[in-house]
Amino acid sequence: MAHVERHQWDVVIVGAGGAGLRAAIEAREQGLRTAVICKSLFGKAHTVMAEGGIAASMGNVNEGDNWQVHFRDTMRGGKFLNQWRMAELHAREAPERVWELETWGALFDRTPDGRISQRNFGGHEYPRLAHVGDRTGLELIRTLQQKVVSLQQEDFKESGDYEARIKVFQECTVTQILKEHNPEDGEPDRVSGVFCYERESGRFFVLEAPAVVLATGGIGKSFKVTSNSWEYTGDGHALALLAGASLINMEFVQFHPTGMVWPPSVKGILVTESVRGDGGVLRNAEGERFMFDYVPDVFKEKYAESEQEADGWYEDPDNHRRPPELLPRDEVARAINAEVKAGRGSPHGGVFLDVSTRMPAETIKRRLPSMHHQFRELADVDITAEPMEVGPTCHYVMGGVDVDSDTAAARGVPGLFAAGEVAGGMHGSNRLGGNSLSDLLVFGRRAGLYAAQYAREHAGSRPRVGDEQIDGAAAEALRPFGVGSAKADEEAQGPAENPYTVHQELQRSMNDLVGIIRREEEMSEALERLAELRERARRAKVEGHRQFNPGWHLALDLRNMLLVSECVARAALNRTESRGGHTRDDFPEMDREWRRANLVCTLAAAEGAAGAAGGDAEAGRAGRIALRRREMPPIRKDLLELFEKEELIKYLTDEELTSE
Amino acid sequence: MTTDVHHGAGPGSEGIGGAVSGEAPDATRPETSYDAHFKVWRGDVDGGGLEDFTVEVNEGEVVLDIIHRLQATQAPDLAVRWNCKAGKCGSCSAEINGRPRLLCMTRMSVFDRAETVTVTPLRTFPVVRDLVTDVGFNYEKARQVPSFVPPPGLGPGEYRMQQEDVGRSQEFRKCIECFLCQDTCHVVRDHEENKRAFAGPRFLMRVAELDMHPLDAAEDAGLDRKSTAQDEHGLGYCNITKCCTEVCPENIKITDNALIPLKERAADRKYDPLVWLGNKIRRRTT
16 A cells, blocks of 8 residues: 555644634643644634524623523523533533633624623523624634634744644545554553545545544535535544444434525525524414414423514513524424425425514614625525525534543543534534534533643553554545455446435435434335445445545545434434424424433444445345433432422423432 | 537436436426536646536526536536535635636526636636635735734633724624635736735735724734734735725625725825825725
8 A cells, every 4th residue: 555644643633613623722722732634724614604603691681691591591402301511511611712712803793881792592591692793603713713823823933833733734534533452451442543635635644643533513414405514424423433432312403494495506505593583583474473383381481472472572571571483493493394384385385584574674784794695695585675485404413422521532432532513412402503602612622621631641652553554544535436456346236326426315315204304114214225325335436536526525425424324314213202303203292201311323333343344235234323222310419400390390200300 | 728628418427327317308397497508627737728518507506506516417526615605604716707706606697598607716826626726825824914912911701892893803804715805816816926925905904904903902012013014914015906895705895994994004104105096096986
């Protein structure tokens, strides 16, 4: 095998979105040499698409806010399936993480007294989202990017090298996490680095490091209608699985209630929740504000029952209950779906989201400039004069790597960490809007901190990367060119496949069969189709050469999307209840017994090493994922006491309530 | 160096037996759909040329959709950079009929159906492959602008700023770093030799943004941003033709709100005939 360049670092961060950059900043500030590797250009990560804001209980707009209230809202939003310790850390630390951004140059919108302004959002009791118009994600990513640059400037002053202690490998993809196997110590194999290719040249290289932080974001590109970009192919989820880590909560996929539905080429593009937070309302084709009909029992006391009451809330929140348009996202998405199914949808299969009759044109342009621009440019709709048409779009995965709440360390794989969307647990069964950006900052920092600590502890005994691992990874990556190995010939038991076609069929299957409303037969069928697609993906062939070849890149990404899709389908089939981002037609009720359970996905044991041949067709059909049920640790007493007993009864079993 | 290769709209590329779906001829197609003629630059650092394609276009589509259709059906290895497809990340910058634009925000409906749409890579930066260019120049320039200097003695959470004061810099922070302004700026577009001394509109605007930041304490730390704009980032090269403002997909008034005020502030120290001219022009138009 050709020579593959190796670079030595202390900490490697995979992904340069909010979580990855925050982790990198922390690891570098701990004094460690930190490499960041990302698929896009530096500063283009998916975080830029976040619109509404960062949730943090600073209490700038309503003094009643504090971390306990934020914690409560987060647990309710996740229907109590959240890893409570993560939800607690998140609520406690978010304000500090936001203020810190200001010291790095961020410019948030202000309150009249000059503090950071905060806006209302679904599921948040008080105005809580720090924001910059509707482009908060851009501000976040740019601030972190510029902070990285400022650290590089410091290093330049000191050493003459900008990249002495923090370097961004942009437009590079990681295809495997490498591990050192020590047969003598009986310990699990520990992380030794990552195998990567440079997208521009196709050149392979290895970043060696004792600590690797996954911050790769989500999985939305496995679905047809999604607000996610091409990058969201579940890389980190799959890399973790292949490295021996577990994923939890994969059945919970958030369908954002408001994506664009027309024209077809923009279907799925996000319409920010700020539209509703700032006063926008949802109407069906009959002009009715239908959300009043969809307030579930667990939220009945907290939401308005009439339009009059709801409208009063914007000005006088203390004496009115909130409008039902601001229910958590899963509730709103299901409601829209039901309205469309009942034949009360808009002409293009969505519902109407209207701000034009709710506030003056100038206010709309100031508060929602990107939305105004997006609809004008892409749909010929002037949102200051007419309603938007919107419908659910795959937006976020609650599930992810099973991590230790405090340290973000992946369970079972020493040296591996995960933060942000790729980590599971924080959001339970459904994430509240605004809790994503704060999650990135809180757990990005923690992952960077503990990865640095781990790397420092292992500085004296750096794990080695064996040549055979590199050769194996290179062979796997070259497969789509159909070169080099007898294996490729042997497996050519069918026609060569176009990776784009396989991808489209995967997206259609997941969208139609494991989408917003699920039933047993469809999910079983999805698993069958995934097995077929897995075989076809193995025959994916690409033309041309390795230099910036998108067909090749996609062929490699298919492995990850298929693994992750199988996790989603298997876990969804297993969970016989409806909760948050998992709605079963055949089991429509939430079941308190299920609240205590996490479904844990691991790579099926028979499969052996990553990238190994998939065995015969029979084994292929059995799938690559093993699923098991695990009990959640009981919620700490002082945290439970933040809730009224009447509310807890709705979520916890009698046994749990009396167990103290 | 130009080679012309023709591709039909029929079934996809050879060698991928039967795997390409969907591009069936007209019978079932909605009326809003038509075949467009495209010329796309293909090649790499060693050269290349425009290739002809005939490709289906549907209602509401943008140029990036068409490029993606070409990838999926006719040219699977056609290189293009993109991400959000919603005008938010600034990745898919290219030139369409010679004009710097985002592929994802250029609607097909702005072209006549009979018109040939020509897509070429950004001209100012070295080509990597097809529509992808090496934009490293911009990252180098970004590193040369000294970062925000936090005010001493003010802890996190203690910052107080008025909306009207942050508003000016916020306009510049809308920048999505698509680098279309850098591409179109004639100071560097055909003058490789100016690249060393000139940061380009995007990064001069960054200097202006920090200079107007209500709490930036650079001056107290001995850094005069205005004079560095002139002396180190080549502000003097800019002769305010406003090309950058014209191509900005975020409609940032780069020239009027960032570059001219920066020139004025810098001119407190140094006479600059362009500032004088700029003032005259502005007075006339407003």
